[in-house]
Amino acid sequence: MYPLYGAVDIRNSTMERNNALRPDLQSQLELLIKLLEQFRGERELGLINEMIFKSRKWLGQIAEFISSDDEFRLNIFFEEEVTPFLLHFRQMHPNTKDAINDYFIAIGPSGIAYTNRRALEESLQMLNRSIGNLLEQMNVEIQGTYPCYFEKYRSDGIEYDIYIGQSITPDREFHPLFLKNLRLWQLNSMAIITKLTRALETELPRKLETTQLIFVHSNTIDISFRSDEHRFDVEGAYNIRYEMIKKRIDKVLIRNTNERLTQPGKIALVYFQQKDVEEYLSHIQYLQDQEILTDDIEYLELEELQGVSGLKAIRVSVRFDEDGEQQQQTPMGAKAAIERPNGAIVASHMQSHN
Numbered sequence: 001m002y003p004l005y006g007a008v009d010i011r012n013s014t015m016e017r018n019n020a021l022r023p024d025l026q027s028q029l030e031l032l033i034k035l036l037e038q039f040r041g042e043r044e045l046g047l048i049n050e051m052i053f054k055s056r057k058w059l060g061q062i063a064e065f066i067s068s069d070d071e072f073r074l075n076i077f078f079e080e081e082v083t084p085f086l087l088h089f090r091q092m093h094p095n096t097k098d099a100i101n102d103y104f105i106a107i108g109p110s111g112i113a114y115t116n117r118r119a120l121e122e123s124l125q126m127l128n129r130s131i132g133n134l135l136e137q138m139n140v141e142i143q144g145t146y147p148c149y150f151e152k153y154r155s156d157g158i159e160y161d162i163y164i165g166q167s168i169t170p171d172r173e174f175h176p177l178f179l180k181n182l183r184l185w186q187l188n189s190m191a192i193i194t195k196l197t198r199a200l201e202t203e204l205p206r207k208l209e210t211t212q213l214i215f216v217h218s219n220t221i222d223i224s225f226r227s228d229e230h231r232f233d234v235e236g237a238y239n240i241r242y243e244m245i246k247k248r249i250d251k252v253l254i255r256n257t258n259e260r261l262t263q264p265g266k267i268a269l270v271y272f273q274q275k276d277v278e279e280y281l282s283h284i285q286y287l288q289d290q291e292i293l294t295d296d297i298e299y300l301e302l303e304e305l306q307g308v309s310g311l312k313a314i315r316v317s318v319r320f321d322e323d324g325e326q327q328q329q330t331p332m333g334a335k336a337a338i339e340r341p342n343g344a345i346v347a348s349h350m351q352s353h354n
Contacts, residue, residue: 001149002179003221004162004186004214005246008131008193010124011209011264013156020116020206022066025074028106028113029055032082035103039089039096051085119205124156126204131158131193138189146178157210162186165220184283186214190267191292194318198265211262215246216271216280248305254313255301261313267293269314270302277314284316294319 010016033055040048058074066074090100107113132152139150148164164182166174190212197210221242249270252261261268271277287293294317302311 001163001165001167001220001222003217003242004164004182005160005217006186006190006215007155007157007159007213007250008190008197009155009157009211009213009250009262010127011211011262016120016206016208018066020120021071022062024113024116025062025066025071026059027115028078029059031103031106031113033059035086035099038099039093047085051082054081116206120208123204123206123208127197127200127208127210128154128158130196130200131210134193134196135160135189138185138192142182142185145181146172146174148182180279183279184286187267187269187280187283188287188292190214191287191318194265194267195320198320209264211260211264212267213250213262214267214269214280215249216269216276217242218273218276245305245308248308249302249311252305252311253303255303261300261302261315263315265320266315266317269316271312271314272310274312277312280314284314288316291319293317 033052036048036052036055039045040052054077058077062070062074086100086103090097105111109118132154135152135158142148143150146164147169148162149168150160150162152158152160162182164174164179194210194212201207201209250262252270253259254261261270269277269280284293284297288295296317298313298315300313300315302313305311
């Protein structure tokens with residue numbers, strides 16, 4: 001089978017999560033301090049004063065940055081100290097019930113102390129749903145050319161695997177032109193997705209950017225169908241290496257720099273040998289002529305990864321109009337890859353989100 005792999009990732013997803021988490025936890029601590037100070041005014045209880053002290057100390061500690069260790073220890077503070085204390089205090093002093101209940105509502109998934117995390121999750125869901133729906137629509141198109149195995153799965157963004165070859169459809173002759181056609185579709189679809197996610201930025205509750213990555217692998221690999229999981233899986237050491245490389249290139253850096261290969265508004269293609277990427281270069285030239293991609297193209301060497309060396313990459317920008325939004329007239333794109341104009345697919349998909 002010939003494999004094709006692509007990934008649309010959320011740029012700086014870990015940083016985005018931290019940037020959403022920190023103000024929410026600050027809000028929770030401020031609500032807690034305000035609540036505890038109400039109780040201190042009515043009753044002298046040393047434990048209340050200590051809890052206020054700890055809360056203020058935490059506010060100072062996460063004022064500018066929160067580490068994963070900070071998050072872990074702060075959650076322990078909330079779960080093992082604050083919550084048991086408030087539940088006990090509410091039981092012992094029924095007149096505090098409303099105030100304590102309001103606090104628990106405020107820190108819940110729909111509360112004010114969850115505002116930023118909720119906006120981030122809604123934005124992630126909107127992006128992934130839009131990308132996933134578009135890929136599903138386009139998958140229907142490519143299946144009409146020659147049947148192939150297509151599987152997409154969600155990480156922070158959307159990744160997909162495609163396998164094509166004679167064994168997928170034994171009763172229909174396979175020709176290398178079908179593979180060439182599919183690679184053109186892959187490159188063109190990444191350009192469409194890049195434009196789609198850029199156009200959606202203004203509609204997201206929290207602004208997010210995506211990066212686009214293709215791993216070019218020109219050799220066939222062996223796969224088998226796992227009936228217990230209802231999916232295909234790779235076999236053999238060589239083929240497992242293909243899977244390993246896929247998992248390690250998402251955050252790869254350009255050699256001798258601190259710059260990540262994947263960047264918003266661009267498509268990155270990772271490969272080993274020049275012969276592997278020649279076909280994609282031809283497709284890039286075609287899409288440049290169609291004004292889907294810009295004329296700039298970068299040839300890059302990548303840092304060594306654990307167990308992987310000699311990686312190279314091509315990076316090319318997707319063309320947008322002057323104000324950065326999606327072009328009003330989406331280019332026809334690769335008619336060989338899909339039967340109807342690409343613009344029609346994007347337009348029909350985007351209308352459902354207006």
